[in-house]
Amino acid sequence: MSTSVFFAILVTSLATFSSRFFGVVTSEKIKENSKIFRWFNCLAYSTLAALIARIIIFPSGVLSEVDYLIRFIVIISSIFIFFITKKNLVYPTVFSAIILALINSL
Amino acid sequence: MINSKYFFKGLSCVKSFDSPAIALGCCMIAIGALLKNIGFNLQESVFSTFLTYALPGSLVMAETMIVGGSLLNIFFAVWLVNSRLYPMTVSLMPLMMHSNQPKWKYYISCHFVAVSAWLIMKNNYKSIARENRIDYWMGVGTATWSIAIIATFIGYISADYLNKDIMIGLAIINPVYFMCMMIGSMKTLQINSSVILGAVLGPAFYYISPEWCILFGGLISGTIAFFLGEKNVN
Numbered sequence: 001m002s003t004s005v006f007f008a009i010l011v012t013s014l015a016t017f018s019s020r021f022f023g024v025v026t027s028e029k030i031k032e033n034s035k036i037f038r039w040f041n042c043l044a045y046s047t048l049a050a051l052i053a054r055i056i057i058f059p060s061g062v063l064s065e066v067d068y069l070i071r072f073i074v075i076i077s078s079i080f081i082f083f084i085t086k087k088n089l090v091y092p093t094v095f096s097a098i099i100l101a102l103i104n105s106l
Numbered sequence: 107m108i109n110s111k112y113f114f115k116g117l118s119c120v121k122s123f124d125s126p127a128i129a130l131g132c133c134m135i136a137i138g139a140l141l142k143n144i145g146f147n148l149q150e151s152v153f154s155t156f157l158t159y160a161l162p163g164s165l166v167m168a169e170t171m172i173v174g175g176s177l178l179n180i181f182f183a184v185w186l187v188n189s190r191l192y193p194m195t196v197s198l199m200p201l202m203m204h205s206n207q208p209k210w211k212y213y214i215s216c217h218f219v220a221v222s223a224w225l226i227m228k229n230n231y232k233s234i235a236r237e238n239r240i241d242y243w244m245g246v247g248t249a250t251w252s253i254a255i256i257a258t259f260i261g262y263i264s265a266d267y268l269n270k271d272i273m274i275g276l277a278i279i280n281p282v283y284f285m286c287m288m289i290g291s292m293k294t295l296q297i298n299s300s301v302i303l304g305a306v307l308g309p310a311f312y313y314i315s316p317e318w319c320i321l322f323g324g325l326i327s328g329t330i331a332f333f334l335g336e337k338n339v340n
Contacts, residue, residue: 005145005146005147005150006150007177008167008171008177008180009150009153009154009157009158009167010157011177011180011181011184012154012157012158012163012164012167012180012181012184013154013157013158014181015163015180015181015182015184015185015188016158016159016160016163016184016185016188016191017216017217018185019185019188019189019190019191019192019195020191020192020195020216020217020219021213021216022192022195023191023192023193023194023195023196023199023216023219024195024199024212024213024216026192026195026196027195027196027198027199027200027203027212028203030196030200031200032200032201032203035336037196037197037200038296038332038335038336039328039329039332040193040196040197041193041197041296041297041300042296042297042300042328042329042331042332042335043193043197043300043324043325043328043329043332044190044193044194044196044197044198044224044328045288045291045297045300045301045304045328045331046300046301046303046304046307046308046323046324046325046327046328046331047189047190047193047194047304047308047320047321047323047324047325047328048190048194048221048284048288048301048304048324049288049300049301049302049303049304049305049308049324049327050304050305050307050308050309050311050319050320050323050324050327051162051187051190051308051320051324052281052284052285052288052305053304053305053306053308053309054308054309054312054319054320055162055280055281056281056285057309057312058309058312058316059277060165060169061140061165061168061169061277062270062273062274062277063274063277063278065270065274066274066278071278074278074282075281075282075285078282078285078286079285079286079289082286082289082290087286087289087290088123088124089124089126089129089283089286089287089290090123090124090128092282092283092286093128093129093132093279093282093283093286094128096278096279096282097132097275097276097278097279097282098275100274100275100278101271101272101274101275102271104270104271104274104275105271
């Protein structure tokens, strides 16, 4: 590994904190009921959705070794469980982990 | 200083059955194990979560280090994937701003802006009086941040016992949990279209640029959703 771990952590946290910090700076000038606040709200939800969808469709790390079809089946059945358990969050997440680990170990 | 009643109320919100504690913990266990595998020591792994506290960012850092990227590569890659925290902060902080509250609270607690705490706050803020929201938020943030740090520690020390199948199982928890949580918070036309368009355009832009797809996809779909919602309300 060419990079020092200490500086890697420092650089990562700086890159992360800068977005949060400038978020607060911007927030000071924005009112809750303004149009620009609603725009930022849309941006927050859409970037988050984009990130999650990217992790599922184009994963990196260990998830990329799982077949696309298996990932798709696990995700669709998790959403199904989410709805039949009256939007409980624990059942679909626990289900997805167990079923994926099981399918993969077969 | 901090109103302890609301701080502890926020802190205890992770105790409920379907709080993000379990999902967040599982994801961070995977991060702890991953950091050990790429050569971090225990202190460095825990320190990393302590300072960064953003899972996709930690993943990107690890990946960039594995391929031997420079510090500049790491900064740029992490900044791109974590830039979503900017609109997330701007769409949360104005809800908690109050003239009676000191500014340092906002600048310190922005460190807690991450998907889990953000979604809890977005779903619960209306039940807390505006003046006390920042104290409640600090409680929520402290709780989720502590879980992340402890789970990284557990992941690191149990790395040798986690085989590949378990790691794959842990890795799917994060996207499934956040996907369900986002579907649960889809209540207005603007948010619904933001989520759906973001989920479609984000991966679609991956074909143009894997690095910029989240930023571009999010910006374009969020803006379309905004105008769609505004037009419909008017």
